[in-house]
Amino acid sequence: MVVNTVKLGGTASGITVAKVAHGLMRLGFSASEEQAFEAIKAGVDALPPGVKMFLNSSEFYAPDLGTGNLELLSRFYEKYPDYVEKTFLSVKGGTKPKALVPDSSPENLRRSIDTINAALRGTKKVDLFETARVASNVPLEEAMQTLVELKNEGKFDHIGMSECAAETLRKANKIHPIAAVEIEVSLWAYEEETKKVIATAKELGIPVLAYSPLGRGLSTDTIKTRDDLPEGDFRLRFAQFQEENLKANLAITEALKAIAARKGITPAQLSIAWVASLGPHMIPLPGSSKATRTLENLAAGDIELTKAELDEIADILAKNEVKGGRYLGGEANQALHLWG
Template identity: 65%
Template sequence: MSIRATTSLGGTASNITVGKVAHGLMMMTWTPEPVPDEQCFEAIKAGVDALPPGTKMFLNGGEFYGHNLATTNLEMIARFFEKYPDYVDKTFLSVKGGLKLGAVPLPDGSPANLRRSVELINEKLRGTKRLDLFESARVDPNVSLEESIRTLVELKNEGKLDHIGMSECSADSLRRGNAVHPIAAVEIEVSPWAYEGEAKNVIATAEELGIAVIAYSPLGRGFLTGQIKRPEDIPEGDFRRSLPRFQEDNFKHNFAIVDALTAIARSKNVTSAQLSIAWVASLGKHVIPLPGSSHAKRTRENCAGGDIELSAEDIAEINRVVSAVDVKGDRYAHQAYLWG
């Protein structure tokens, strides 16, 4: 399988060409039982191998993407690049950090914590791969955003990261951050069941400023694939069990959007996952869907979603579904730090 669709990142990374569909690594390790290394490695390689020469796969990991917020994700990434050094230059690694880790992780954009986070990430990567892009997972309301970005510029100048990103921020915060230093990418949740007004504002502002949008959970954390038919299908210990949208009453109500999208996907002879990815990709040349996958077959399916061309009629039909379905339940149990 070969993938055709590519795009470029923004800001200081605007010369870097990446696949139109990125690869999220979170659920490889943020589980009570991490996925076996070889399965993870084959899933990562599958996406990279499908790309045109000279194109990088945008990989997204996290400092705290492990059970009990451990650094398991970074350690797995380091083992991958140790085993497959040929893939170092074929990938662009983005890592989220910048939280104060405790019983309840909280944003901490202080200079001391950002330095701690970036240095820990590099320590766990063990020199196997550059930290191509760092982003604070949330905007800290108690620290000046400008001060946080200036700290990341210092760390960049020290050679500890190459590009600066932002995550779960408002359009206004994105503009403020970009005024301090060009932002290469902004990560927000976008899918047919998560297309809020502020998401539209961030997408428009990012386009104006020349910033890539990394659209995480384009499959609604797996819900929009239709593979999860009831709450019991989510494994014990999986954090999705705590999310409001996956609670039983909301689940049954929200499944209407899955049925509607599945019908459209069938009419186009694509999977429901591919339809959602193609719709997110259609929101702009600068919008890069970020689905997660721990299976090579699923990675290939997801990447192929970026090559699907939706007609104006297709998009209008999906938009009618998106507008008509009143999704029940918040995106997170703790909403306080979204759109920071």
């Protein structure tokens, strides 16, 4: 496998990662521990020497919003110590414990990274720390200063951002170089602010971690109706998955299937390749709990879309408006602190 790569930014500019990263959120929810370990190893093993797999975790990726995902990672690194240096670990935090409320006070940011490091048990140092949202309880300058202090204390190596507006990214990068910025990007999540962040990040030399590049499953061709989502699935609450919206959004999937079939790839791979095509600094961040899916996702980073194919996709989007905003949609999204 020929693996396309991306250089990280800021203080991590000497680090090269695979073009497609690995989101770990679902590990521990349904997959067995060994299956989860194999899903991580598969991607790493496919990379050439000197290229790291970008792994993305969080202080709250667990059914109880606790540190279960990180504890699983600690057991992975304990069992496979050779993978410590082959992976670049990004962890989101900075919310109140098990509440998902952004809090960038000095006390909470210190508590957050200390909780993360305790869960990892010294098996792996946090390479990149991101506040999951831009908190409103303290000025950005104060939050950044706290992060710089914690970094200088050796709590983690690099500073990232998540769900921030373009001007916030620019402002933060002036205070301290940002190594990567994480935002949602997909064929179903390509808002004006998305485009601004992508453009600003490119100007500043900051890679964009594009989470949910598969449209939360819309591009996988496994969802036909709401009945295909299991009871309690968080997507049942989201605007894009309400009955009429879902029907319209799946029309995009159906149109994409024709392009994917001609190219001999899956609709999911086509979606990842489209996100990757938005710039050399783009790093699609799909999740995977199976080794086969990890390799399928990784291979999508090497797929080149022709101008004709990109034009065809643009035409599909022009003719099929995405229905329903990200997450809850409308004013309800304010509680989620999007585009901070």
